[in-house]
Amino acid sequence: MAANRILIVEDDSGIANTVALNLRYVGYDYLAFDDGRKAAAYLEKDHSFDLALLDIMLPGMDGFELFSYMEKYNIPVIYMTAKTDSESEVRGLRDGAEDYIVKPFEVVTLLVRIEKVLARTGRLNQVYRFQDMVIDAENRTLIKSGESIELTPLEFDVFCVLVRNKNRTVSRDRILNEIWGEDYFGDLRTVDVRVANIRKKLGMTDEIRTISKTGYRLEERKK
Amino acid sequence: MKLWQKVSLICSVILIVVVAACSALLLSMAKEELLTSAYERTELRHRELKNNFLKELDYHAVESDSGTVQHTLQHYCFSQVSESSAVLIVDEETVYSQLTFSPEDYLMPAENGRSVQYTGKINGKEYYIVGCQTSIPNLPRTVCIIYLAEDISSIHANIRSMMWMFALLGFVCTVIGLGLITILVRRSMAPLHKLQATASSIASGNYTERADVDSRDEISVLAQNFNNMAQSVERHVDELTATVKRQQLFIGAVTHEFKTPLTGILLNADTLQNIYMCEDEQAEALHNIEMQGKWLERLVQKMLRLLTINHEISLSEISVGDLIERVRASTEASLREKGIQLSVSCEAETVFGDIDLLQSALVNLVDNAAKASQPGQQININAHENVIEVSDCGKGIPTDALEHITEPFFMVDKSRSKRLGGVGLGLALVKEIIQAHNARLEIESMEGIGTTVRICFQQ
Numbered sequence: 001m002a003a004n005r006i007l008i009v010e011d012d013s014g015i016a017n018t019v020a021l022n023l024r025y026v027g028y029d030y031l032a033f034d035d036g037r038k039a040a041a042y043l044e045k046d047h048s049f050d051l052a053l054l055d056i057m058l059p060g061m062d063g064f065e066l067f068s069y070m071e072k073y074n075i076p077v078i079y080m081t082a083k084t085d086s087e088s089e090v091r092g093l094r095d096g097a098e099d100y101i102v103k104p105f106e107v108v109t110l111l112v113r114i115e116k117v118l119a120r121t122g123r124l125n126q127v128y129r130f131q132d133m134v135i136d137a138e139n140r141t142l143i144k145s146g147e148s149i150e151l152t153p154l155e156f157d158v159f160c161v162l163v164r165n166k167n168r169t170v171s172r173d174r175i176l177n178e179i180w181g182e183d184y185f186g187d188l189r190t191v192d193v194r195v196a197n198i199r200k201k202l203g204m205t206d207e208i209r210t211i212s213k214t215g216y217r218l219e220e221r222k223k
Numbered sequence: 224m225k226l227w228q229k230v231s232l233i234c235s236v237i238l239i240v241v242v243a244a245c246s247a248l249l250l251s252m253a254k255e256e257l258l259t260s261a262y263e264r265t266e267l268r269h270r271e272l273k274n275n276f277l278k279e280l281d282y283h284a285v286e287s288d289s290g291t292v293q294h295t296l297q298h299y300c301f302s303q304v305s306e307s308s309a310v311l312i313v314d315e316e317t318v319y320s321q322l323t324f325s326p327e328d329y330l331m332p333a334e335n336g337r338s339v340q341y342t343g344k345i346n347g348k349e350y351y352i353v354g355c356q357t358s359i360p361n362l363p364r365t366v367c368i369i370y371l372a373e374d375i376s377s378i379h380a381n382i383r384s385m386m387w388m389f390a391l392l393g394f395v396c397t398v399i400g401l402g403l404i405t406i407l408v409r410r411s412m413a414p415l416h417k418l419q420a421t422a423s424s425i426a427s428g429n430y431t432e433r434a435d436v437d438s439r440d441e442i443s444v445l446a447q448n449f450n451n452m453a454q455s456v457e458r459h460v461d462e463l464t465a466t467v468k469r470q471q472l473f474i475g476a477v478t479h480e481f482k483t484p485l486t487g488i489l490l491n492a493d494t495l496q497n498i499y500m501c502e503d504e505q506a507e508a509l510h511n512i513e514m515q516g517k518w519l520e521r522l523v524q525k526m527l528r529l530l531t532i533n534h535e536i537s538l539s540e541i542s543v544g545d546l547i548e549r550v551r552a553s554t555e556a557s558l559r560e561k562g563i564q565l566s567v568s569c570e571a572e573t574v575f576g577d578i579d580l581l582q583s584a585l586v587n588l589v590d591n592a593a594k595a596s597q598p599g600q601q602i603n604i605n606a607h608e609n610v611i612e613v614s615d616c617g618k619g620i621p622t623d624a625l626e627h628i629t630e631p632f633f634m635v636d637k638s639r640s641k642r643l644g645g646v647g648l649g650l651a652l653v654k655e656i657i658q659a660h661n662a663r664l665e666i667e668s669m670e671g672i673g674t675t676v677r678i679c680f681q682q
Contacts (some may be wrong), residue, residue, distance in 0.1 A: 012487060014487035014490075014491070014515050015483065015486050015487050015490060017507075017511065018487065018490040018491050018494055018508070018511065021494060021500075022494055022498065025498050025499075025500070082478075082483055082486070103482040103486040104485045104486035104489045105486065105489075106490075107490055107493045107494060107497070108493075108497075167500075168497045168498055168499075169496065169498075217497075219499045220499075
């Protein structure tokens with residue numbers, strides 16, 4: 001199963017580039033357009049996207065118009081816009097958009113929403129690759145260099161969060177939240193214990209970096 | 224108390240007083256008239272009675288000293304001429320009387336022969352008594368008194384019944400008058416009620432309401448003035464509402480415009496913090512942040528300018544030549560860089576304005592023209608009597624965009640404008656400056672041929 005492919009239509013190059021960069025780093029494929037009409041034209045020949053991030057105020061064709069194309073090719077939509085008036089929000093969601101994110105937003109929020117929408121629509125890629133490892137989140141197996149490695153369920157979950165957000169700093173809070181839900185107020189030290197175990201079992205002392213006062217980051221490349 | 228009640232009350236009081244006074248005057252005059260004529264009649268009859276009696280005595284004169292003869296003769300003669308209410312007294316002896324009372328009790332004529340009168344109530348009746356003393360020609364020593372009493376009770380009764388009639392008539396007149404006054408006053412006050420209803424309707428926020436009063440009196444004048452007032456209130460309210468709406472739209476647009484660069488900055492900062500990137504990528508993220516920050520700064524500066532135009536304006540006579548020279552100087556470098564020519568012609572002497580603001584407006588217009596033009600094309604600034612125009616041979620403005628072109632943050636091609644560094648406030652700024660000069664902004668454009676923007680000052 002290949003990485004999830006995401007269509008970005010956003011006319012502000014600063015935002016489009018940064019979103020794209022983040023998506024690339026955490027392991028999504030993407031294609032970005034700065035013009036609604038161009039995006040629609042491209043969809044005619046290639047529409048194998050798992051998700052579309054649409055701005056509403058777009059040159060060429062606005063996000064609402066573009067939505068009908070997404071519907072045609074069955075691509076779930078998250079609107080990404082500065083329009084906060086409830087009218088467009090209602091319109092966006094009533095038309096069938098999966099979600100709606102208002103500028104200015106945080107990357108984490110966007111990534112979480114993307115993940116949720118992909119999971120909800122059954123498109124989330126559950127098989128991740130990292131270096132010589134294949135991590136199957138659905139069947140909860142980890143294969144390193146052709147050998148299966150046993151992790152405890154909690155260690156596996158923590159590792160999944162790190163892999164899904166590879167190259168990004170993930171805070172201990174977020175790891176706890178991802179695994180036990182938002183309402184859980186656990187000891188942050190449990191995360192540290194799991195991470196130490198993972199490092200030992202997988203021999204990834206360098207790759208899993210401790211970011212002081214924040215959390216951990218799984219780094220793919222070395223500087 | 225309401226106005227119509229007051230007016231009715233005052234009118235009623237006046238009516239009652241006038242009716243009562245007139246009635247009283249008429250009554251007293253009538254009474255006077257009736258009594259005088261009754262008195263005169265009685266006196267006349269009394270004189271006739273006296274003369275007839277003396278004639279009769281003279282005719283039947285008998286030479287005799289006998290008192291009885293004389294007495295009988297007098298009685299006979301008097302009874303021939305007298306009326307029922309006459310009395311004859313000779314030497315203090317009543318010779319003839321058919322009255323139930325003695326008139327001598329009430330009045331005693333003097334000896335000089337003048338008649339005397341008495342009016343009064345005797346035995347329940349009003350009497351007018353005339354009496355006079357006379358002497359009988361044959362009997363010089365005898366004192367003869369003739370009374371004539373006239374019962375004037377009927378006249379008094381007449382007057383009394385007249386009084387009742389007057390009172391009744393007065394009452395009826397007053398009642399009818401009151402009714403009429405009330406109706407008329409209320410009718411003439413009706414336009415006031417309409418006016419009042421309109422006023423309260425306007426007060427409750429219904430500013431389009433107008434008073435409809437079609438009479439030709441002061442109330443209609445008042446209504447007219449009232450309508451004028453309502454119209455000016457409506458105009459002011461509309462203006463205020465429009466201003467508030469414009470400001471709300473502006474603030475909405477401003478927040479929207481701020482969000483995009485802010486998002487860019489936050490996303491890039493977030494990425495820098497959280498992603499393990501190579502140096503090139505880090506540099507790019509930092510560059511992005513800088514660009515977005517600069518854009519925000521431009522936005523803030525333009526907005527401040529837009530908001531302060533009306534405060535900083537100081538109009539004076541300025542030379543158009545100087546103005547255009549300043550514009551040329553400040554746009555020269557950027558135009559040369561883009562390979563665009565600027566051609567200037569000035570046939571105007573002076574205009575009334577603020578040279579800094581006008582320079583800012585013209586520089587904006589030249590910038591816009593430059594953005595629409597291709598390298599090698601030319602931009603013209605022409606000035607003639609009260610008109611300064613900036614024209615280009617660039618791509619032009621689509622017809623449907625022309626009317627929105629001066630709205631804040633309106634951009635015909637948003638992504639292109641942003642690439643060229645525009646924040647969408649240039650023409651809004653120009654419009655604001657032009658308005659502050661009481662001048663007019665005219666934009667003519669043909670797609671593919673070019674655009675001409677004209678600033679027309681008032682004569």
